[in-house]
Amino acid sequence: MTPSLRAPKFAILKSCTECHRCQARITVSALMVPSYEECEEGEWSEVGDSALLMYVEAMDEVARSAWLSSAPGIRAVESDTAGFVYFGNVCECGELQGDWFLGKPGGPFFPQNSTDLEAIAVEWIEAPLSARASASRSSWTDDLIARSAA
Numbered sequence: 001m002t003p004s005l006r007a008p009k010f011a012i013l014k015s016c017t018e019c020h021r022c023q024a025r026i027t028v029s030a031l032m033v034p035s036y037e038e039c040e041e042g043e044w045s046e047v048g049d050s051a052l053l054m055y056v057e058a059m060d061e062v063a064r065s066a067w068l069s070s071a072p073g074i075r076a077v078e079s080d081t082a083g084f085v086y087f088g089n090v091c092e093c094g095e096l097q098g099d100w101f102l103g104k105p106g107g108p109f110f111p112q113n114s115t116d117l118e119a120i121a122v123e124w125i126e127a128p129l130s131a132r133a134s135a136s137r138s139s140w141t142d143d144l145i146a147r148s149a150a
């Protein structure tokens with residue numbers, strides 16, 4: 001794996017959504033980093049901001065086993081929409097709940113108010129993370145970190 005980002009530690013987030021195929025109420029999960037470095041053309045640069053990781057294509061073994069054991073719905077699946085394989089949330093009915101859907105405004109991982117924010121559980125993993133993924137920066141991850149530290 002050639003990582004595209006690395007972070008000093010990370011958090012496993014969990015929230016709820018309704019499966020868009022079978023309408024079951026399911027737990028969905030995502031990774032968040034408090035700060036990170038990103039790699040572009042072999043050069044690492046520091047990004048001070050927190051971020052939600054989306055479209056995680058690969059990650060180191062510690063992060064992988066922590067995430068997959070904590071969130072059994074996470075599986076490496078091919079997304080027709082994204083056009084590649086990433087670790088996504090799969091309902092028991094087999095339907096992928098795509099990262100785009102979960103991270104769009106009003107989705108479980110883009111809370112619009114404090115009630116939505118409160119619905120997200122945060123589990124910090126005190127281990128460095130390296131991954132091939134996209135980082136989505138938004139003010140709500142700062143709010144979530146502030147709340148989980150309180």
Ligand SMILES: [Zn+2]
Nearest residue numbers: 019022091093
């Ligand atoms: Zn389903």
